[in-house]
Amino acid sequence: MHSFSDRSHHAFSVSELNRQVKSLLESSFLQVRVQGEISNFAKPSSGHWYFTLKDGKAQVKCALFRNKNLRVKFLPKDGDQVVLTAKVSLYEGRGDFQLIGEMLEADGEGQLQQAYEALKASLSKEGLFSTEHKQPIPNHPKHLGVITSPSGAAVHDILSVLKRRFPSLPVTIYPSAVQGAEAAPQLKAALTLAQQHNQADLIIIGRGGGSLEDLWPFNDEALARAIFACPIPIISAVGHEVDFSIADLVADLRAPTPSAAAEVISPDQDAMHILLDQQTNRLSRQFKELLSRQHQRVLHLRQRLRHPGERIREQQNKLNTTQQRLISAINQHLTKAKHSFSLQDQKLNQLHPSSKIEQRRSLLLRHEEHLTHLLHQRSDQRRYTLGQLVTRLNAVSPLATLERGYAIVQSANGKVITQSEQINIGDIVTNRLHKGSFNSRVEAIYPDNKPANPRNEHD
Secondary structure (H helix, E strand, C coil), rough: CCHEEEEEECCCCHHHHHHHHHHHHHHHHCCCEEEEEEEEEECCCCCCCCCCCCCCEEEEEECCCCHHEEEEEEECCCCCCEEEEEEEEEECCCEEEHHHEEEEEEHHHHHHHHHHHHHHHHHHHHHHCCCCHCCCCCCCCCEEEEECCCHHHHHHHHHHHHHHHCCCCCCEEECCCCCCCCCCHHHHHHHHHHHHHHCEEEEEECCCCCCCCHHHHHCCCCHHHHHCCEEEEEEEEEEECCCHHHHHCCEEEEEHHHHHHHHCCCCCCCHHHHHHHHHHHHHHHHHHHHHHHHHHHHHHHHCCCCCHHHHHHHHHHHHHHHHHHHHHHHHHHHHHHHHHHHHHHHHHHHCHHHHHEEEEEHHHHHHHHHHHHHHHHHHHHHHHHHHHHHHHHHHCCCHHHHCCCCCCCEEECEECCHHHHHCCCEEEEEEEECCCCEECCCCCCCCCCCCHHHHHHCC
16 A cells, blocks of 8 residues: 555555545544434435434535444434444545444433433442342242333233232332333332332332333432332343343342343242152152161061060061051151142142142142052061961971971970980880870880881880
8 A cells, every 4th residue: 555655756546545545534533423413314225324414514424324223213314413423434436535324323312321321430439339239139029019100011011920920929019100200200209108118028110111211210310329228129120131221230130121020030830840849759759768667677577586486476466566557657647748738739829820739739649549559568468478477487386396296205304305315214204295295114225216126126
């Protein structure tokens, strides 16, 4: 690129000159804000805007292309006083000096924006926006106060969300204008009234979207200080997501829209269902653990049943008692569970549609019936197993052996004789039978367990 200092040695072409002038302008003026009156406004089918910006002494051509003017909140016309944020440039084809717009504001909004920034800086310096002063928002508010226009879209959006998600929450509307000169004092008075009533433990203050001028009451300094001093937590929900007001900054929580504010304070229905499922699973696990402990106890009792006769009957009585205590304990747990679920059912009736709760209640009853069936089935199995053990124990009992024709041989001093070495020929021994007993004299002894032929002995 040629420097302008070289002009004595080089002759610029027109296009080269315009190109260098354009580059010089764009590099020297990165972005400017220009105030003036619109004239010759044109809006061709391309969607671009072309107009002249003028004051009493001069004018400049301007262009605001379609991708930029879509963000402008009003349609300009000739005679409008505006502030244009733009880049300085040159249209090379005609050599026209022009401004390429980035943003267009009504001149009044520009002044409002300056006032907004000044108040924001002042209150921020005082600490009104500091997080250390923010009050916590209650997880489950008991009473909600709403400060807004009773006929606006904001109150309709809030009530619609609460009807769907949190219908049992009491709501008190504190009506106020939300636009115009009288709005800020009315908003402040409604906030004072809510504090005097002392019903709400949470307040939403806000309105739907609009221009900066429409939202201006929420940038009032007196209202901001009243919000800061309010002992009740406040959620500010002013305008759309891109709108920020002084009330948003000083409130305890800022919601992007009134609907979003209602979403924040209302419990999620799906989350409540998940909690109910978790409680059901927890109760089921507790039942299984209880059954496991009682089963181990029954096994321990069964291992101790090692003695015949009265000991067996004693242990059987203890086992029956234990089984009854187990059934009684489980019935008590079931009763407590029914009571607990009844309380949960009452709470859910206040928070959720009745059809969902009815489905959960039916499911719980089916689980209860299934558990009761399993308990009775398990008890029958244990009783059957005990009977088999008693039968097996009787089979190996010495008394049962006597029933099969065997006898117990005892010496004169009552000792049981198990070996031939314990007796001598001529000893008197007692033979105990299944029924009764008799004495006999020892006439022969066979150490090898092979008695001689009785006939031979007589011979």
